[in-house]
Amino acid sequence: MNSNPRRHALRLVLVTAGMFGFGYALVPLYNMLCDAFGINGKVATTAARVGTVEVDRSRTVTVEFVTTVNGGRPWKFRAEQASIDVHPGQLYTVNFYATNTEGHDLVAQAVPQVAPWDAAKHLRKTECFCFNNQTFKAGEEKRMPVVFMLDPELPAYVDRVTLSYTFFDVTDVAMQQNRGT
Amino acid sequence: MAHHDTHADHAHDDHHGPEKGIMRWIKTTNHKDLGTLYLFFAFTMFFIGGLMSLVIRAELFVPGLQFVQPEFFNQMTTMHALVMIFGGVMPAFVGLANWMVPMMIGCSDLALPRVNNWGFWILPFAFGLLLSTLFMDGGAPAGGWTMYPPLVLQTGEAFPFLIFAVHLMGISSITGAINVVVTILNMRAPGMTLLKMPLFVWTWLITAYLLIAVMPVLAGAVTMLLTDKYFGTSFFTASGGGDPVLFQHIFWFFGHPEVYIMILPAFGIVSTIIPTFARKALFGYDSMVYATASIAFLSFIVWAHHMFTVGMPLAGELFFMFATMLIAVPTGVKVFNWVATMWKGSMTFETPMLFALGFVFLFTIGGFSGLMLAITPVDFQYHDTYFVVAHFHYVLVPGAVFSIIAAVYYWIPKWTGRMYNEFWGKVHFWLSAIFINLTFFPQHFAGLAGMQRRVPDYAVQFTDWNVISSIGAFGFFAAQFIFIINILACCYGWFGRKQGLPARVWEGAHGLEWTVPSPAPYHTFEDPPQVTEAELTAVHDKTDALDGHKLA
Numbered sequence: 001m002n003s004n005p006r007r008h009a010l011r012l013v014l015v016t017a018g019m020f021g022f023g024y025a026l027v028p029l030y031n032m033l034c035d036a037f038g039i040n041g042k043v044a045t046t047a048a049r050v051g052t053v054e055v056d057r058s059r060t061v062t063v064e065f066v067t068t069v070n071g072g073r074p075w076k077f078r079a080e081q082a083s084i085d086v087h088p089g090q091l092y093t094v095n096f097y098a099t100n101t102e103g104h105d106l107v108a109q110a111v112p113q114v115a116p117w118d119a120a121k122h123l124r125k126t127e128c129f130c131f132n133n134q135t136f137k138a139g140e141e142k143r144m145p146v147v148f149m150l151d152p153e154l155p156a157y158v159d160r161v162t163l164s165y166t167f168f169d170v171t172d173v174a175m176q177q178n179r180g181t
Numbered sequence: 182m183a184h185h186d187t188h189a190d191h192a193h194d195d196h197h198g199p200e201k202g203i204m205r206w207i208k209t210t211n212h213k214d215l216g217t218l219y220l221f222f223a224f225t226m227f228f229i230g231g232l233m234s235l236v237i238r239a240e241l242f243v244p245g246l247q248f249v250q251p252e253f254f255n256q257m258t259t260m261h262a263l264v265m266i267f268g269g270v271m272p273a274f275v276g277l278a279n280w281m282v283p284m285m286i287g288c289s290d291l292a293l294p295r296v297n298n299w300g301f302w303i304l305p306f307a308f309g310l311l312l313s314t315l316f317m318d319g320g321a322p323a324g325g326w327t328m329y330p331p332l333v334l335q336t337g338e339a340f341p342f343l344i345f346a347v348h349l350m351g352i353s354s355i356t357g358a359i360n361v362v363v364t365i366l367n368m369r370a371p372g373m374t375l376l377k378m379p380l381f382v383w384t385w386l387i388t389a390y391l392l393i394a395v396m397p398v399l400a401g402a403v404t405m406l407l408t409d410k411y412f413g414t415s416f417f418t419a420s421g422g423g424d425p426v427l428f429q430h431i432f433w434f435f436g437h438p439e440v441y442i443m444i445l446p447a448f449g450i451v452s453t454i455i456p457t458f459a460r461k462a463l464f465g466y467d468s469m470v471y472a473t474a475s476i477a478f479l480s481f482i483v484w485a486h487h488m489f490t491v492g493m494p495l496a497g498e499l500f501f502m503f504a505t506m507l508i509a510v511p512t513g514v515k516v517f518n519w520v521a522t523m524w525k526g527s528m529t530f531e532t533p534m535l536f537a538l539g540f541v542f543l544f545t546i547g548g549f550s551g552l553m554l555a556i557t558p559v560d561f562q563y564h565d566t567y568f569v570v571a572h573f574h575y576v577l578v579p580g581a582v583f584s585i586i587a588a589v590y591y592w593i594p595k596w597t598g599r600m601y602n603e604f605w606g607k608v609h610f611w612l613s614a615i616f617i618n619l620t621f622f623p624q625h626f627a628g629l630a631g632m633q634r635r636v637p638d639y640a641v642q643f644t645d646w647n648v649i650s651s652i653g654a655f656g657f658f659a660a661q662f663i664f665i666i667n668i669l670a671c672c673y674g675w676f677g678r679k680q681g682l683p684a685r686v687w688e689g690a691h692g693l694e695w696t697v698p699s700p701a702p703y704h705t706f707e708d709p710p711q712v713t714e715a716e717l718t719a720v721h722d723k724t725d726a727l728d729g730h731k732l733a
Contacts, residue, residue: 005292005367012359016397023401023431027416030427039494042424070420109420117494168420173413 039120043112046131048124055089056152062086063150065094066164074101075108076141077167088152096129096144098167100136107174108134108167115162122154123161130165133174198703207302210294211703212279213596215301219276220589222304224665226268227582229312231658233261238620238654240637241647254637255323256315262326266443267350268308270577273585274446275300275357278385281592282361284694284701285379287370287710292363293356300356307349314339325635327432328403330417330425334410344407351396358392361385370693372712376467379692383470384449387477391438391445394481399435402428426491433484441480444576445473447544447584448515451537453692454591455519458534459526460689465518472511472518479508489560498557505555509548516545531687532606536587539579539614547575550625565635568628574621579614586613589668591687598680598700599671605663612660619653 034042063086065079076099086092100106110130114120129144136142150161199205199214206218236257240248249257279297283290291297314321319337322328328343336343365386369378378386405416406428415421417428448469456463463469485493485501493501519541528534550572554560563569594600623646628634632643639647670676682699693712697705 005363008363008367009293009296009359012362012393015393016355016359018397019394020397020401023398024405026398026431026434027405027427030424030430034424037494039497111419115492117492166419168418170420173421176413 039117043114043120043123043125047126047128049126053089053149053151055087057087059088059152060085061088061150061154061158062160063092063148064160064162065096066162067096068164068166070166070168073167073169075099075167076101077165086150088150088154091126091147091149093145093147096146096165097141098134098136098144099141100139103138105135105137106169106171108136109170110134110165110167113164113166115164116158118155119150119158119161122151123163124149124151133170208298210290210298212283212290212294212297213701213703215297216276216279216281217596218301219272219279222301223269223273223276223585226264226272226308227661230261230264230269231661233257233264234654235658237261238651241639242651243648244639244641244644246638249637251637252320252323255325255635256321258635259322259324259326260311260315263311263322263346264308265577266326266439267347267354268304270443270581270585271350271354272304274385274388274443274581275354277381277446277450277585277588277592278357278361280596281694282364282382282385283368284697284705285382285692286365286368286373287693287706287712288364288368289704289707291360292368293360296356297360300353300360303349303353303356307346307353310342310349311346314342317342327436328406328428329432330406330409330428331419333406334418340410341407344403347403348400351400354392355396358389358396361389362393365389370706370709370712376470377712379449380452380463380466380469381446381449384445384452384473387473388442388445391442391477391480395435395438395442398431399439402431402435405431426488429488429491430485433487434481436487437484438477438480440573440576441476443581444544445477447540447581448473450584450588450591451519451540452515454533454537454587455522455541457591457687457690458531458537459523459528461522461526463518464521464524465514468514469518472514475511476508479504479511483508486555486557486560489557490564502555502557506552509552512548516541516548531590532601532603532610533587533591535607535610536583536590539610540583540587543579543583543614543617544576547572547577547580550575563628565633566628567624567632567634570634571621571624571628574624578621579617583613586664589664592694593668593671594682594686595694595699595701597671598682598698599674599678600682600686601667601671602676605667609660609663609667612663613657616653616656616660620650620657621653623647623649623653 033039062083064083065081067077067079069075069077076097078097080095080097084092084094098108100108112128112130114123125146125148127145127147129142129146134142134144148163154161199211200208206214209215209218234257236249237254240246240254279291311321317338319339322333322336322339322343324333324336333340333343365378365382405414408414409416409418409423415423417423417425419425452463452469483501483505485497486505489498489501530538550568554563554569554572590601590606627639627643627646627650630643632639632646666675670678674680680700684698685695686699687695693706693710694701696710
């Protein structure tokens with residue numbers, strides 16, 4: 001036949017390289033889709049600006065708190081209360097307590113998650129310990145306030161929102177970054 | 182398979198015969214040699230992977246911990262999958278493509294023979310890396326073949342070996358796939374237009390495109406795992422802003438097309454064998470081609486049905502549920518076409534036909550349980566149970582593996598010039614068919630009742646099903662030695678098996694491969710053959726091919 005096999009093969013090698021790149025392109029694509037549709041329970045990790053919002057006193061939603069320490073570390077980590085009843089549009093403050101029970105300093109990062117997934121983008125936090133790394137001295141206990149509100153656009157069927165925090169040990173990564181800067 | 186006894190045929194050949202000794206196999210660029218190497222490699226891996234499955238079944242024979250520690254059990258489930266998928270099924274199909282594609286389309290070799298050699302010889306190194314992890318501190322990878330983070334990131338010294346082994350397997354598959362595409366699209370004999378190609382060639386062409394599209398994505402995903410563990414990136418590390426669920430999306434974007442990579446060539450084999458022994462042209466050739474292409478397309482938009490329980494929006498679950506169910510349509514077209522091919526045919530039941538029929542029946546069972554799993558609400562119950570294990574083993578063992586066995590029985594007389602022993606072939610089929618059902622059918626029930634996969638222990642209520650399952654597994658493994666001896670006897674002429682078969686070994690077989698002598702000479706179709714109408718009727722139900730079965 002008339003076409004050139006070698007060039008055909010090279011074209012397919014290019015396709016292969018392109019698909020390798022596509023695998024990497026899926027990462028920003030996925031994050032964009034999650035952000036755009038507020039899916040996957042992802043919460044903003046920067047402070048939200050809360051303007052003047054009408055408080056909806058006719059509606060009460062229960063917000064539950066779940067705390068986890070990743071990787072079986074022995075730290076103590078809890079919310080001061082297991083749940084709180086809130087009115088959409090009003091700001092609330094809930095304190096979280098964490099204790100480094102290990103004999104050395106460490107840096108930890110909390111990762112938030114919200115269920116149900118479509119409540120995630122309606123949970124606005126003006127202050128949260130998850131916005132930054134938290135440094136703990138050996139044996140140190142910290143009180144960490146979270147200031148949040150549910151905006152009144154929360155879907156009508158939602159009467160219970162679960163906010164979960166998982167603490168990860170990021171000491172190694174944080175040390176490297178400090179050395180770098 | 183073996184060529185050292187085919188020199189006589191080359192004495193009166195214009196071309197050089199194969200080199201002697203081990204260097205022949207290391208340096209060879211001959212598609213038949215490489216096909217043989219691929220097949221021997223695949224059967225070695227089937228043996229190793231089979232031994233691993235026996236460790237699993239021995240441990241699960243009764244509840245409690247008997248023989249192995251949970252850590253080693255997890256290594257066995259992980260390694261069994263990796264070895265069987267990347268070392269067994271895929272190289273076996275590449276081996277069959279090496280042997281048959283050039284002979285079916287009437288060209289002398291694959292388009293890139295040296296790349297072909299390279300593609301094969303990567304594999305022993307890939308599996309050397311992978312299997313060496315069994316002897317390392319911390320043992321082999323044990324987080325499952327799906328390599329989900331963060332669990333897989335806890336793998337010990339074996340981790341980089343796992344990643345680089347997957348890279349090497351991927352490179353090998355991609356070179357093989359590029360070779361197949363370039364060969365099929367550029368080197369067909371005059372007169373063989375695309376819609377006149379045998380179906381095995383068609384299914385392999387589409388499989389090769391799938392490989393080129395998704396193997397690089399897997400390579401990217403495991404590279405991200407590697408950099409997450411050793412270079413401080415956070416693709417999947419939640420504490421750094423990554424998302425472990427993202428890995429599942431990328432992995433299954435590869436993983437679902439991958440499962441069709443392991444079944445489409447099987448469709449091609451069965452579509453070749455059934456017409457031969459039904460002595461009719463394949464029913465609905467064009468629809469077979471379009472069905473294969475549809476299945477390949479759909480494989481790209483159903484990946485998230487592997488992760489229904491991960492917490493997706495309802496709209497996503499619905500989309501992936503319906504898209505998955507849609508696959509039943511082209512697959513159903515294929516099954517009905519095979520049945521229609523047999524309708525009013527003059528059927529005989531030689532061993533390849535038995536395995537092909539076993540394929541149609543048992544693969545369909547696996548397809549049905551797949552439909553059940555596609556239903557999102559019930560998948561929440563089935564997820565990660567033995568029901569899933571039963572489902573994918575039904576499509577992979579009596580599916581893909583039966584088709585490979587059928588293909589070897591069907592073409593071994595062409596490869597070696599010697600006929601296998603029909604009696605022992607039939608014994609092999611019936612033992613395989615009985616034991617494989619004994620192994621996997623009870624797992625449906627255990628799974629529906631709640632038995633989890635990848636756990637070395639289980640509740641006592643599942644004992645009876647597991648006893649049956651383990652007996653089946655050992656029986657199936659033992660039965661395969663009948664096959665190996667039967668095939669090696671053809672290769673080496675044991676038991677006084679003599680060469681001297683006609684070119685058209687099966688009187689109902691059509692296609693260019695049956696126009697060359699048996700055994701096939703080292704070099705075939707150096708000059709492009711004239712494709713005759715008689716050979717094309719093999720694959721076509723159009724023209725006057727409805728009378729095709731009278732050709733014999």
